[in-house]
Amino acid sequence: MSKLKQIAMHREELEALKLCDLDGLTQAEAGKRMGVSRGTIQRILSSARKKVATALSKCQAIVFK
Numbered sequence: 001m002s003k004l005k006q007i008a009m010h011r012e013e014l015e016a017l018k019l020c021d022l023d024g025l026t027q028a029e030a031g032k033r034m035g036v037s038r039g040t041i042q043r044i045l046s047s048a049r050k051k052v053a054t055a056l057s058k059c060q061a062i063v064f065k
Contacts, residue, residue, distance in 0.1 A: 004061040013048035014064060016041055 012034065019030035020041070031041040055062045 004059065006061045006063045007051050007055050008065050009048060009051050009062050010065050013044055013051070016044040017048045017052070020045060 015034060016030055019025045019033060020027060025033070027041045027045070028038045031038045034041065036044075051062065054060060
């Protein structure tokens with residue numbers, strides 16, 4: 001694992017992924033739970049999903065910060 005390139009994922013990115021993709025909340029509902037706007041959730045989700053897709057497709061490690 002130490003030889004793999006690492007991608008840092010922040011806690012809010014993981015939380016947004018969980019709320020929207022695992023729990024099935026809308027972006028607006030997730031935003032209310034996290035205390036941010038729907039637009040902010042959309043930005044956070046976009047970043048998180050890109051990181052996950054990159055890590056999976058390029059065999060890289062996700063490191064939670």
